Amino acid sequence: MKKRRLGNSDLLVSEIGLGCMSLGTDKKKASEIVKSALDEGINYFDTADLYDFGVNEEIVGENLKPFRDQVYIATKVGNRWTENKDSWSWDPSGDYIKLAVKDSLRRLGTDYIDLYQLHGGTIEDNLDETIGAFEDLKKEGLIRYYGISSIRPNVIKEFVKKSELDSVMMQYSLLDRRPEEWMSLLEDKQISIIARGPLAKGLLSEKMLEKATEEGYLDYSYNELKDLLPQLKDKFSGEKMNATALQYVLSNQCVASAVAGASSVQQLRENCQAANSSSLSHDELDVLKKLTKASKYTSHREY
Template sequence: MRHVTLRDLEVSRIGLGAMGMSHGYTGSGTDDAESIRTVHRALELGVTLIDTAEIYGPYVNEELLGRALQGRRDDVVLATKFGLVSHTGGGEWNLDSGPANIRTAVEGSLKRLGTDHIDLYYQHRVDPNTPIEDTAGAVRELIDQGKVRAFGLSEAGPDTIRRAHAVQPVTAVQSEYSLWTRGVEERVLPVLRELNIGLVPFSPLGRGFLTGAVRSPDQFDENDFRRDNPRFTGENFRHNLALADDVAAVAAEVGATPAQVALAWLLAQGEDIVPIPGTKRVSRVEENAAADAVVLTAGQLDKLGSMPPAAGDTHTAAQAQMLER
């Protein structure tokens, strides 16, 4: 697999999101052995960027990766996130990016991951109660101590990115970006390119929708967060099936799968974009990694890029309050 550079980190062109191995999706946490095999197969295929967070589980996803990466740590650019667990009293799903919380969070992540350093440490969501300068300064101290190599932000807006970057250079911003979620193109991506910051798209396959494998909400179990996601409910779901069919039509022309086409479109948007499709299955990581070799024509890229917008918001109203798009 090709490699690119996110500011100062060399990474594989396509990464691996580990959240679904433990959290959020139908079947999450039911087969750790297969998840570990998936991590190992990703490494064999040349995937180096692996992404997790302390909130996934919470905690169990980092523990899973710690087991999977025993003896393989040097093969990986390991990313995790802080800020959605308040260790100072608020608990899980409470924004806290204060310096004291970060210092506590990093020690827990290092222990669970079985490592002495984190390659890319993201603020998971912007904390409106903590000046971003304080957050960036706390991460800068961790970098000076050798516990962290690089600083990242997730779902941050242009002003936050600029202010953080002025204190500690930001290596990457992680935001949702795919054929059906393109909001970063107008406001965020130009700032990233001005400041030489990479973009790491999560949910690059539309939480599975763009693969064509999701045809009914009945496929989701009661623990699957997509059951409440506006894009996966009611008339929105039926409207969005046509988008998945459009991707499948291009895939048929190319001789690739819809997932590979959706990823290839993202890769074509720039060498500074490194998607992290998530999976807990060996077969899927093999499919996703092969997207690096898929070449789309200018006409196919235009056809995909001109697809109509998806129906429905990407998050529930409560979740959307944490976004700075």
């Protein structure tokens, strides 16, 4: 598995990361998927304190403990479960971040987190306080690096301007090209994109329209998907859909890792095989860009 540097850090992360939210709570099944990921050369594992009320962190930590010095664990903070665990509230305060990190460390069974990410963000947040908390945790050695998980333009701009973050996690795929707007800025600052959802909820897999709903996907209607997806398949008939999709995302050097979930070992291996397939040529990339929409995030921006 090829690796790329994450931002200005010394983390060399695998081009495919494992999005751990899809592991579920069946420990045996989750263990098989994590072990297969390690066998495939994946060293980047992305979880969050929100997933399964923290159980996801426990499962990830337990399975990675024997390999701790060989892997990078990323988790997220900011969403705070209510006492009844029936909803959550947003809390990016410094006090909460410093409290939550200790709970994540305990559940993960580790002394440090490689990448700690703010799980969202709004322009109304006290960003100086949030950034200060991350910097303090970094100095204490509880986290090595930090980033944000957000596609909101004004939040990204403020963090880039005010912080020393190394990554921005954004949903990015052929069907959601909104992050491309930010690539030149992030590349200039040597901040990496961690691409989540590179297969667009399975629409960019061999199942294609089986995964579609009547509502469509983002700004694609169902009828547009019905027209587009077979075209993508036909024009790249030598490759599986997930290979085309993942190679498109990885064609951007600003992307450090494409984080895909896997609910089975087979799905995981298919994604890794796709990541190791041939890179797309400039002409092929041009075809894909002409067929798809270069959308922009329309809200949470000043212009």
